[in-house]
Amino acid sequence: MEKRAIFASQWLPYALLAPQIVVTILFFFLPAGQMLYQSVHIQDAFGGNLQFVGFDNFTELFYDPLYLASFKVTAVFSVAVAVLGLVISLVLAAFADRVIHGAGVYKTLLIWPYAVAPAIAGVLWLFMFNPTLGIVAYWLRQRGVDWNYILYDGQALLLVILAAVWKQVSYNFLFFLAGLQSIPKSLIEAAAIDGAGPLKRFATIVFPLLSPTTFFLLVVNIVYAFFDTFGIIDTATSGGPGQATEILVYKVYKDGFKALDLGGSAAQSAILMAIVVALTVVQFRYVERKVQY
Amino acid sequence: MVENRPFLTFLTHALLILGVAIIAFPVYVTFIASTHTVQEVLAAPMPLTPGSHLLENYLAALQHGAGESTAGVGRMMLNSLISALVIAIGKIAISLLSAFAIVYFRFPLRNFFFWMIFVTLMVPVEVRILPTYKVVSDLGMLDSYAGITIPLIASATATFLFRQFFLTIPDELAEAARIDGAGPLRFLRDVVIPLSRTNIAALFVILFIYGWNQYLWPLLVTTQEEMYTTVIGIKRMMLGGDAAVEWQLVMATAMLAMLPPALVVLLMQKWFVKGLVETEK
Numbered sequence: 001m002e003k004r005a006i007f008a009s010q011w012l013p014y015a016l017l018a019p020q021i022v023v024t025i026l027f028f029f030l031p032a033g034q035m036l037y038q039s040v041h042i043q044d045a046f047g048g049n050l051q052f053v054g055f056d057n058f059t060e061l062f063y064d065p066l067y068l069a070s071f072k073v074t075a076v077f078s079v080a081v082a083v084l085g086l087v088i089s090l091v092l093a094a095f096a097d098r099v100i101h102g103a104g105v106y107k108t109l110l111i112w113p114y115a116v117a118p119a120i121a122g123v124l125w126l127f128m129f130n131p132t133l134g135i136v137a138y139w140l141r142q143r144g145v146d147w148n149y150i151l152y153d154g155q156a157l158l159l160v161i162l163a164a165v166w167k168q169v170s171y172n173f174l175f176f177l178a179g180l181q182s183i184p185k186s187l188i189e190a191a192a193i194d195g196a197g198p199l200k201r202f203a204t205i206v207f208p209l210l211s212p213t214t215f216f217l218l219v220v221n222i223v224y225a226f227f228d229t230f231g232i233i234d235t236a237t238s239g240g241p242g243q244a245t246e247i248l249v250y251k252v253y254k255d256g257f258k259a260l261d262l263g264g265s266a267a268q269s270a271i272l273m274a275i276v277v278a279l280t281v282v283q284f285r286y287v288e289r290k291v292q293y
Numbered sequence: 294m295v296e297n298r299p300f301l302t303f304l305t306h307a308l309l310i311l312g313v314a315i316i317a318f319p320v321y322v323t324f325i326a327s328t329h330t331v332q333e334v335l336a337a338p339m340p341l342t343p344g345s346h347l348l349e350n351y352l353a354a355l356q357h358g359a360g361e362s363t364a365g366v367g368r369m370m371l372n373s374l375i376s377a378l379v380i381a382i383g384k385i386a387i388s389l390l391s392a393f394a395i396v397y398f399r400f401p402l403r404n405f406f407f408w409m410i411f412v413t414l415m416v417p418v419e420v421r422i423l424p425t426y427k428v429v430s431d432l433g434m435l436d437s438y439a440g441i442t443i444p445l446i447a448s449a450t451a452t453f454l455f456r457q458f459f460l461t462i463p464d465e466l467a468e469a470a471r472i473d474g475a476g477p478l479r480f481l482r483d484v485v486i487p488l489s490r491t492n493i494a495a496l497f498v499i500l501f502i503y504g505w506n507q508y509l510w511p512l513l514v515t516t517q518e519e520m521y522t523t524v525i526g527i528k529r530m531m532l533g534g535d536a537a538v539e540w541q542l543v544m545a546t547a548m549l550a551m552l553p554p555a556l557v558v559l560l561m562q563k564w565f566v567k568g569l570v571e572t573e574k
Binding site for chain 2: 006007008009012013015016017018019020021023024026027029030031032034035038058087091094095098099106108110111112113114116117118119120121123124125127128132133135138139152169170171175178192193198227230231233234249252253254257262265266268272273275276278280288
């Protein structure tokens, strides 16, 4: 779609674009170029002695058990966050859609965690599950559970998954509710007259009609789990114990800023960038974005 | 609802109330902890009813912070507010201008610029932290509001949103403005911006929350306590081992850090929902 009515000026459009383009070049293209350049070089930690090594940094990564372990943690983490988050919010949205009086109240009470910073979400969940002072940790011990996420890998991973899901449910809920409310009531009524109960109607009519929303949310949730959960990991577990909760983004940060392995960190960034590009392409090509709200 | 099933209605409300309670529980515990003394918080199990030290804890946190961080949370809240406002308003301003240029002008390299803005979607800040940090430090912007905000200010999403919206503005308006002798800037100020008000409000809510909740970036570019934002201030307060942490103050700070964005969501719910749905389309 193009405009017919346009203005003519030799310089004005460039002036209007200038601020955005300058910021983009300085803080996106320059660093991204630098990163790709670094990823095929090695350098000592003091910034001297740059040496071209081709794809050595990448090959090294794929022989590095720590990096492969981080890939596995990321996979488990993002699938768990996406699936749990989608299931819980779909159930809540499906019930909220049935409510006639007070639906707005439930909506208001369910959407506010969106406003909580991931780093704060990490603090809140750490505080409840802290083995020495957490209230939930205390209840778990009363029931004979040996809870100590500072020592046990699985428990630490579970904790960050729960915190990440808690924060994301509100977002998924809003989109599912909007999707549910856009389904024509006549379809549901027709099915009810034909004798289909609520569960059958959900499985055969509602859920299939929600599939564009579900697929869209799946991609968004995976992107969220990959990148936006950095704060949760950093405040709740700092990637520990060992590498149990060290997702890829966290490892880029740790290797780059703490261990000062510039080439390795840049190669990891390049791989992450390839993952984002792939996810963005999927989102733009295959996600039906004409859902009616 | 298409049929009356009392049991299902009961189940619906029971489940939703349970959901609301579970979602609210972490914040409830945080609030309770922020009203007790540190000894009460450390006692296992900690109390689950409000204590009597609410005012004292919040005042202490606001004035002197806690633990390794000696900067007051009042100062941090101010830093967060300034950063969030600059990020939100800056993103809206530069995106509005670039979308206007792309939609209302024909000029060489127009598509090139458009794609240049588009690809920034694919490089989240988490991925390019080290080289971006280097650029910011070379420009001498560490420990400044400019360093915290400007690198986050480019926005492909907002540019798209405005572009989509401008394409729906009837051409007759631009023609009429031209016939009446209004130049492009006059048209932008008197027609396009007033028509974009609802889009601007919706974007503002989303971007304010985005700016307020930034974590990794301010963590890297700030080293002086006076420049900490609230969200990263909390992390510094928790350094120093379980026993040394003044949990009641950390929890008061967490409440303070959640309050402004939560209020924005609750008070501007309509704009919030609109912004969320539109920025993801």
